[in-house]
Amino acid sequence: MIQRPKGCNDIYGREAKIWKYVESIIDATMEKYNYTYIRTPIFESTELFHRGIGESTDIVTKETYDFVDRGGRNMTLRPEGTAGVCRSYVENKMYGDPNQPVKVYYNGTMYRYERPQSGRDRELTQFGMEVLGSDDSLTDAEVISLAVNIYKMLGLKEIKVNINSLGDKESRDHYREALVQYFKPHIQDLCEDCQARLEKNPLRILDCKVDKDNPLLKNAPKIIDYLNDESKERFDKVKEYLDLLQVKYEVDPNVVRGLDYYNHTVFEIEAKVAGFGANNVLGGGGRYNHLCSEIGGPETPCIGFASGIGRLVRALELEEIKLPIVDSIDLFLMYVNEDEKKYAAYLSQELRMAGFIVDTEYTGRSLKAQFKQADRLNAKFIAVLNSEDLNNNEIKIKNNKTKQEEIISLDVLIYYLDEQLNTGVEEEYDNFFFEKDECHCEDDHHDCDCGNDCHCHHDK
RNA sequence: GCGGCGUUGGUGAAGUGGUUAACACGCUGGUUUGUGGCACCAGUAUGCAUGAGUUCGAUCCUCAUACGCCGCCCCA
Numbered sequence: 001m002i003q004r005p006k007g008c009n010d011i012y013g014r015e016a017k018i019w020k021y022v023e024s025i026i027d028a029t030m031e032k033y034n035y036t037y038i039r040t041p042i043f044e045s046t047e048l049f050h051r052g053i054g055e056s057t058d059i060v061t062k063e064t065y066d067f068v069d070r071g072g073r074n075m076t077l078r079p080e081g082t083a084g085v086c087r088s089y090v091e092n093k094m095y096g097d098p099n100q101p102v103k104v105y106y107n108g109t110m111y112r113y114e115r116p117q118s119g120r121d122r123e124l125t126q127f128g129m130e131v132l133g134s135d136d137s138l139t140d141a142e143v144i145s146l147a148v149n150i151y152k153m154l155g156l157k158e159i160k161v162n163i164n165s166l167g168d169k170e171s172r173d174h175y176r177e178a179l180v181q182y183f184k185p186h187i188q189d190l191c192e193d194c195q196a197r198l199e200k201n202p203l204r205i206l207d208c209k210v211d212k213d214n215p216l217l218k219n220a221p222k223i224i225d226y227l228n229d230e231s232k233e234r235f236d237k238v239k240e241y242l243d244l245l246q247v248k249y250e251v252d253p254n255v256v257r258g259l260d261y262y263n264h265t266v267f268e269i270e271a272k273v274a275g276f277g278a279n280n281v282l283g284g285g286g287r288y289n290h291l292c293s294e295i296g297g298p299e300t301p302c303i304g305f306a307s308g309i310g311r312l313v314r315a316l317e318l319e320e321i322k323l324p325i326v327d328s329i330d331l332f333l334m335y336v337n338e339d340e341k342k343y344a345a346y347l348s349q350e351l352r353m354a355g356f357i358v359d360t361e362y363t364g365r366s367l368k369a370q371f372k373q374a375d376r377l378n379a380k381f382i383a384v385l386n387s388e389d390l391n392n393n394e395i396k397i398k399n400n401k402t403k404q405e406e407i408i409s410l411d412v413l414i415y416y417l418d419e420q421l422n423t424g425v426e427e428e429y430d431n432f433f434f435e436k437d438e439c440h441c442e443d444d445h446h447d448c449d450c451g452n453d454c455h456c457h458h459d460k
Numbered sequence: 461g462c463g464g465c466g467u468u469g470g471u472g473a474a475g476u477g478g479u480u481a482a483c484a485c486g487c488u489g490g491u492u493u494g495u496g497g498c499a500c501c502a503g504u505a506u507g508c509a510u511g512a513g514u515u516c517g518a519u520c521c522u523c524a525u526a527c528g529c530c531g532c533c534c535c536a
Contacts (some may be wrong), residue, residue, distance in 0.1 A: 003526065005527090034523095058535080074511035080536085110535095112535075114534075115530085117530060117532090120536080124536065193533065281536060311536060334494095337494090369496085371495070371497070
């Protein structure tokens with residue numbers, strides 16, 4: 001049997017409906033923030049990722065799907081979305097558009113050659129947004145709040161926003177040097193990986209899982225103390241705007257991100273729901289003011305965010321959030337003989353074009369089995385076509401919930417269905433969202449005893 | 461790239477070096493000749509991821525490969 005490629009998934013059935021719903025919320029929310037949709041190629045020249053993401057990053061050195069095309073060109077399946085968007089911004093001279101900044105969002109598959117595990121696939125779907133052409137801290141705050149609001153619109157409650165600032169190049173170099181100086185005398189106390197990190201990327205040591213309880217890490221220099229005045233000022237401004245937008249966050253000096261192009265604001269949003277596994281970051285992003293110039297465009301200040309849809313769907317499942325997924329049909333048409341079948345085919349089309357969700361029988365089932373099929377499809381109405389009725393221009397239609405059956409004229413069928421299906425809509429909407437009681441506590445920092453199943457930020 | 465565990469019908473799974481691979485759900489048909497969901501009866505894997513090997517004989521033992529799950533590195 002031919003199996004699917006390692007780390008890739010087929011998404012179908014109910015899960016596909018969840019994905020489509022999630023994507024519809026993303027589209028709708030992005031639209032409200034006036035981000036426009038952008039589609040860029042799934043593969044780009046290898047050079048773009050090497051220059052953009054960074055030669056020495058793991059993602060480029062060992063995780064890309066590279067290939068040489070038939071014309072001998074070096075190509076790479078995109079491992080992330082930002083580099084392609086920047087390339088498009090530069091190549092299409094969007095910087096010349098008077099309408100700045102350019103605010104775009106994307107949603108597509110990315111590819112990373114990694115060993116699959118919980119929350120990590122080789123083909124993954126990410127949505128993300130980028131603001132290109134503004135250095136204003138308000139864009140930093142807006143991108144973070146937009147991300148949070150998408151999660152909120154989907155009903156997620158158990159999320160946590162961690163932010164940090166890497167400062168500008170000067171601050172970062174300064175800090176890097178300080179870290180190396182600090183760790184060097186104690187290097188033998190750290191795990192093997194960290195010893196390697198000291199030269200390669202000392203910032204990563206702070207995020208080590210093995211050494212996370214080592215007091216050495218706790219007392220390490222903090223980047224905040226190494227930010228120059230300008231960097232510090234802008235970080236304060238970002239926090240001020242976040243407070244204004246009522247985004248709850250924590251400053252986490254360990255958020256450093258894996259891609260070279262970030263500076264100043266970096267952030268991650270994690271799922272806090274139990275059972276998520278090792279990879280609990282739903283999304284992350286940051287500011288990248290030098291990427292565009294790095295790939296041959298003008299120096300352009302930018303900020304962006306990307307989030308894995310697979311992980312997001314998983315978080316929704318673990319939080320048991322009920323989504324408005326339509327898994328019912330309006331009418332199932334049943335028949336026994338060929339004439340009735342033909343009429344079923346004809347009538348199905350008429351009703352579908354009139355706006356109803358209609359299905360019928362295609363596998364030659366017995367009438368009894370057709371009833372079961374109608375139930376499996378969650379048909380709101382069912383009708384057994386009967387030659388005699390049809391000759392009288394009538395149809396016998398049954399409400400599959402109340403079991404009430406009526407004989408009506410075929411001439412009024414559309415109006416009948418329309419009327420019947422529109423009653424009880426409210427009742428249906430009641431089931432859409434799994435509403436939890438809102439917390440009305442005044443103080444966020446206390447042990448909540450309001451009795452609600454709420455998730456306000458107390459000190460735990 | 462490194463490590464651990466796994467893979468048996470449509471599904472959940474039991475099981476054994478030796479003729480017919482449990483059980484349950486589901487599905488199909490019948491009892492009931494065109495208004496069902498219950499009940500009862502019957503049918504439903506020439507097959508145990510793939511390929512080699514050991515053996516008189518392999519789903520079972522060995523090896524390799526593929527894929528899955530979980531962790532590490534790293535990352536969404």
